[in-house]
Amino acid sequence: MKKTVYILLTTICSAFGTPLLAQMSADTTASKSSASLTFSGYVEAYYTHDxxxxxxxxxxxxxxYNHKRNREINVNLAFIKAAYTSERIRGNLAIQAGTYAQYNYAAEQPLLRNVFEANAGVKLSKTRDLWLDAGIFTSHIGFESAIxxxxxxxxxxxxxxxxxxxxxxxxxxxxxxxxxxxxxxxxxxxxxxxxxxxxxxxxxxxxxxxxxxxxxxxxxxxxxxxxxxxxxxxxxxxxxxxxxxxxxxxxxxxxxxxxxxxxxxxxxxxxxxxxxxxxxxxxxxxxxxxxxxxxxxxxxxxxxxxxxxxxxxxxxxxxxxxxxxxxxxxxxxxxxxxxxxxxxxxxxxxxxxxxxxxxxxxxxxxxxxxxxxxx
Missing domain, CATH: 2.40.160.10 (Porin)
Known part of the structure; x- marks a missing residue:
C-alpha cells in the first residue's frame, strides 16, 4: 500500500482585486499541487541451506553479504521509506533491518547501520532534467541492488x-x-x-x-x-x-x-x-x-x-x-x-x-x- 499526500494551496484572487496577486496565487497553486509525500516498504524473508x-x-x-545466515529462517532486508517529490525538490529517507544491513554495514558507525537511504536533492534548471543530490544513496555501480x-x-x-x-x-x-x-x-x-x-x-x-x-x-x-x-x-x-x-x-x-x-x-x-x-x-x-x-x-x-x-x-x-x-x-x-x-x-x-x-x-x-x- 502506498499512501500519497497531495498538498493543494489556493487563494481567492477576487478578494484582492489585483492581477499581480492573482498571478502569484496561480503560480503557488501549480507548484504545490505537484508535490507529494509517499510511504513505501519492503520485506524479504529467506532460508539458505549450504x-x-x-x-x-x-x-x-x-x-x-546477502542471504548470509545458513540453515535458518531470517530476514535479508526490510525497510520503510518516505519519499518527497516536487517539481524542483526531492528527498528520501529509508530505515532498514535484516542480515544484509548487519553484514554489509559492519564497518559503519552503529547509528548509521540502519540507514538504507537518506538524501536530499534540488533541480538546478527549470528547463533541463539536471539534479544535485547529497547524502547516502544506493550505488549507481552495477545492475543489481540489495532488493x-x-x-x-x-x-x-x-x-x-x-x-x-x-x-x-x-x-x-x-x-x-x-x-x-x-x-x-x-x-x-x-x-x-x-x-x-x-x-x-x-x-x-x-x-x-x-x-x-x-x-x-x-x-x-x-x-x-x-x-x-x-x-x-x-x-x-x-x-x-x-x-x-x-x-x-x-x-x-x-x-x-x-x-x-x-x-x-x-x-x-x-x-x-x-x-x-x-x-x-x-x-x-x-x-x-x-x-x-x-x-x-x-x-x-x-x-x-x-x-x-x-x-x-x-x-x-x-x-x-x-x-x-x-x-x-x-x-x-x-x-x-x-x-x-x-x-x-x-x-x-x-x-x-x-x-x-x-x-x-x-x-x-x-x-x-x-x-x-x-x-
Missing part, C-alpha cells in the same frame, strides 16, 4: 557482492531531453563508505554514462576513482563497471556484465616511493532469463571472479580467489507485489577455500529460497 559447510557453520562464505525482488536472480552476483551497494557524498545527474542518455558525476567519501576510512583524506570520484537507444537495449559504464586504503600506502584505485541489458521485457532477456579494477601496489617498506605496477581483479557475468508468463520466470547465471592478489577477496592461498559460479533461478509472482524465489548455486574455485565437514573444499553448493513483498 550443503558444503559444516552443520555448525551458521554463516555463508565471507565474500557474500532481490528487482533482480533477475535471487542471490547477487559475485561482482555485485564485492562492489559498492551504497555511496555517500554528492552527485550531479543529467537526463537528456530524449531520455536516451543519463550522465552522472559524484564526489563520494570512499568505496562503499558513509564515514571516510581512517587515514584516507580523499575524496573519491565516481561517474556513470548510460545509453538507452530503445526499450530493448541499455548500455552502462560506471567508474570509481579513489582509494580504499590509508594515504600512507599510496594505493589509488581505478574501477570500471560495464553492463548491457538486452530485451529486458521480452520472452528471452540477457544481461552481460564485466567489472575490472586496479589498486596500485603499496609503497615498499622503508621507501617513500610507491610500488610499481598494480594489482588487478576482474569479473565477467552472463544472465539469461526466460519469461514463461508475467508470473513465472526462469533464469540461469554463469560468472567468474579473478582476484589472485586478494585485493577484494583475500584467501591466503597460492592462486588467490579464482572462482566460477553457476546458478539456476525460479521466480513466481504470487501477486504483482509478492514474489517467491528459489535458487540453486554452485561455486567452483581453483584452490580449496570453502569450509566443509571434512576440511576445505574447492566447491560449494547451496539452495536459497525467499518470499518478498513490497508495499
Amino acid at each position: 550443503f558444503t559447510a559444516p552443520k555448525t557453520n551458521q554463516e555463508r562464505p565471507g565474500f557474500l 532481490s525482488k528487482d533482480c533477475w536472480t535471487l542471490t547477487r552476483s559475485l561482482l555485485a557482492e564485492n562492489s559498492p551497494y551504497y555511496l555517500s557524498g554528492a552527485k550531479l545527474t543529467y537526463l537528456t531531453p530524449n531520455g536516451k542518455w543519463t550522465l552522472l558525476g559524484s564526489v563520494v567519501n570512499g568505496w562503499q563508505r558513509i564515514a571516510k576510512l581512517p587515514g584516507y583524506t580523499g575524496p573519491a570520484i565516481s561517474t556513470q554514462v548510460q545509453y538507452k537507444p530503445n526499450a530493448s537495449v541499455l548500455l552502462n559504464w560506471s567508474t570509481f576513482i579513489g582509494s580504499d586504503r590509508p594515504d600512507s600506502l599510496k594505493q589509488s584505485r581505478f574501477f570500471n563497471n560495464f553492463y548491457a541489458i538486452l530485451n529486458p521485457n521480452g520472452k528471452i532477456s540477457t544481461i552481460l556484465g564485466f567489472d575490472i579494477g586496479a589498486d596500485r601496489k603499496p609503497i615498499v617498506s622503508g621507501d617513500r616511493r610507491a610500488g610499481s605496477g598494480s594489482y588487478v581483479w576482474y569479473s565477467p557475468v552472463a544472465i539469461v532469463r526466460y519469461s514463461i508468463s508475467d508470473a513465472v520466470k526462469l533464469a540461469g547465471r554463469v560468472e567468474y571472479y579473478d582476484d589472485k592478489n586478494g585485493v577484494i577477496i583475500a584467501t591466503g592461498t597460492a592462486n588467490g580467489f579464482k572462482t566460477w559460479g553457476y546458478s539456476v533461478n525460479f521466480d513466481y509472482f504470487i501477486l504483482p507485489n509478492a514474489v517467491f524465489q528459489i535458487e540453486g548455486k554452485v561455486y567452483s574455485s581453483q584452490d580449496a577455500i570453502f569450509e566443509s565437514a571434512s576440511g576445505l573444499s574447492k566447491t560449494n553448493t547451496s539452495l536459497t529460497t525467499s518470499l518478498a513483498i513490497s508495499f
Whole structure:
C-alpha cells in the first residue's frame, strides 16, 4: 500500500482585486499541487541451506553479504521509506533491518547501520532534467541492488557482492531531453563508505554514462576513482563497471556484465616511493532469463571472479580467489507485489577455500529460497 499526500494551496484572487496577486496565487497553486509525500516498504524473508559447510557453520562464505545466515529462517532486508517529490525538490529517507544491513554495514558507525537511504536533492534548471543530490544513496555501480525482488536472480552476483551497494557524498545527474542518455558525476567519501576510512583524506570520484537507444537495449559504464586504503600506502584505485541489458521485457532477456579494477601496489617498506605496477581483479557475468508468463520466470547465471592478489577477496592461498559460479533461478509472482524465489548455486574455485565437514573444499553448493513483498 502506498499512501500519497497531495498538498493543494489556493487563494481567492477576487478578494484582492489585483492581477499581480492573482498571478502569484496561480503560480503557488501549480507548484504545490505537484508535490507529494509517499510511504513505501519492503520485506524479504529467506532460508539458505549450504550443503558444503559444516552443520555448525551458521554463516555463508565471507565474500557474500546477502542471504548470509545458513540453515535458518531470517530476514535479508526490510525497510520503510518516505519519499518527497516536487517539481524542483526531492528527498528520501529509508530505515532498514535484516542480515544484509548487519553484514554489509559492519564497518559503519552503529547509528548509521540502519540507514538504507537518506538524501536530499534540488533541480538546478527549470528547463533541463539536471539534479544535485547529497547524502547516502544506493550505488549507481552495477545492475543489481540489495532488493532481490528487482533482480533477475535471487542471490547477487559475485561482482555485485564485492562492489559498492551504497555511496555517500554528492552527485550531479543529467537526463537528456530524449531520455536516451543519463550522465552522472559524484564526489563520494570512499568505496562503499558513509564515514571516510581512517587515514584516507580523499575524496573519491565516481561517474556513470548510460545509453538507452530503445526499450530493448541499455548500455552502462560506471567508474570509481579513489582509494580504499590509508594515504600512507599510496594505493589509488581505478574501477570500471560495464553492463548491457538486452530485451529486458521480452520472452528471452540477457544481461552481460564485466567489472575490472586496479589498486596500485603499496609503497615498499622503508621507501617513500610507491610500488610499481598494480594489482588487478576482474569479473565477467552472463544472465539469461526466460519469461514463461508475467508470473513465472526462469533464469540461469554463469560468472567468474579473478582476484589472485586478494585485493577484494583475500584467501591466503597460492592462486588467490579464482572462482566460477553457476546458478539456476525460479521466480513466481504470487501477486504483482509478492514474489517467491528459489535458487540453486554452485561455486567452483581453483584452490580449496570453502569450509566443509571434512576440511576445505574447492566447491560449494547451496539452495536459497525467499518470499518478498513490497508495499
